[in-house]
Amino acid sequence: MNKSKIVIHASTYCLSMPLIQSEHKTEASNTERVTTGIPGLDQIISGGFPKGSITLVSGPPGSGKSILCGQYLYKGIEEGDRCLFLTLDKKVEGLLAQTDELGMNFQPAIDKGQIKFLFLNINKKLIYETMTNEILSGDYERIVLDSITPISEMPIYIKNHEITDNINIIDPEESTDKTNFPIRRLHLHYIMNALETSNCTSLVTSELPPNSTNLSRDGFSEFLADAVIILNYDSTMDRRKLSVMKMRSTKHTLKPQDIEIGYGGLKIV
Numbered sequence: 001m002n003k004s005k006i007v008i009h010a011s012t013y014c015l016s017m018p019l020i021q022s023e024h025k026t027e028a029s030n031t032e033r034v035t036t037g038i039p040g041l042d043q044i045i046s047g048g049f050p051k052g053s054i055t056l057v058s059g060p061p062g063s064g065k066s067i068l069c070g071q072y073l074y075k076g077i078e079e080g081d082r083c084l085f086l087t088l089d090k091k092v093e094g095l096l097a098q099t100d101e102l103g104m105n106f107q108p109a110i111d112k113g114q115i116k117f118l119f120l121n122i123n124k125k126l127i128y129e130t131m132t133n134e135i136l137s138g139d140y141e142r143i144v145l146d147s148i149t150p151i152s153e154m155p156i157y158i159k160n161h162e163i164t165d166n167i168n169i170i171d172p173e174e175s176t177d178k179t180n181f182p183i184r185r186l187h188l189h190y191i192m193n194a195l196e197t198s199n200c201t202s203l204v205t206s207e208l209p210p211n212s213t214n215l216s217r218d219g220f221s222e223f224l225a226d227a228v229i230i231l232n233y234d235s236t237m238d239r240r241k242l243s244v245m246k247m248r249s250t251k252h253t254l255k256p257q258d259i260e261i262g263y264g265g266l267k268i269v
């Protein structure tokens with residue numbers, strides 16, 4: 001496998017990790033599967049998410065992204081997997097209150113250390129270090145990142161126009177030199193690479209504006225992810241839908257599936 005190195009320096013941290021080129025991923029014929037926890041979903045994707053894959057879950061506000069992610073980890077707990085829920089949108093308490101109302105009580109697993117919920121404040125400088133250290137700790141089989149949108153929208157500033165093996169990231173306030181320029185996609189590469197390197201089976205959410213036909217908010221993460229699931233609703237018909245738009249090593253329908261959210265979470269009906 002051709003691996004190059006990406007070294008990121010900032011005033012507060014210095015991280016180094018392998019950059020795995022997406023074209024070098026192998027298409028295994030007998031792909032191991034990881035159960036989704038969503039009733040009806042495993043049946044339409046050959047038994048579950050491909051082991052070690054990254055699935056992008058995109059949808060407008062209230063479409064069920066966080067609930068689906070909660071169910072995925074709740075199923076993981078049942079199967080003895082160690083789980084990590086990284087949340088950038090909501091404080092952990094709000095998340096737990098919603099899942100608890102739907103019959104998913106995470107507290108016993110939190111107390112046992114089988115699952116960790118971590119709120120990441122996008123305004124904190126050490127967010128990358130905290131996030132990647134946790135992802136690459138080797139402590140988890142299932143990871144959720146909810147959501148990637150605030151990360152993808154935060155510009156970072158680098159010192160050189162050329163992206164070479166060594167990239168110098170600097171603080172925005174230092175970017176007075178005309179040669180400094182903000183880049184956005186590096187964030188996504190960086191996070192996706194960390195998830196891929198971890199060998200965990202991951203879900204990453206992306207917030208879509210209502211009625212959007214895009215597969216992600218940033219227009220790029222769908223290419224980096226191994227799979228894309230779109231959640232949507234038709235408010236006039238009071239209907240919810242789930243569509244599998246992409247999943248490597250998997251034969252699947254593109255047809256939108258009717259779903260419901262109720263006790264237990266989200267299910268295909």
Ligand SMILES: Nc1ncnc2c1ncn2[C@@H]1O[C@H](COP(=O)(O)OP(=O)(O)OP(=O)(O)O)[C@@H](O)[C@H]1O
Binds near residue numbers: 062066067102262
């Ligand atoms: N107890 C419940 N019973 C039925 N439906 C519920 C219940 N709790 C939440 N919902 C539905 O789920 C929606 C919230 O789902 P979720 O938080 O997963 O959405 P989301 O896609 O993550 O939204 P956002 O982008 O705002 O984070 C609510 O708007 C509501 O429609």
Ligand SMILES: [Mg+2]
Binds near residue numbers: 065067089
């Ligand atoms: Mg959410």
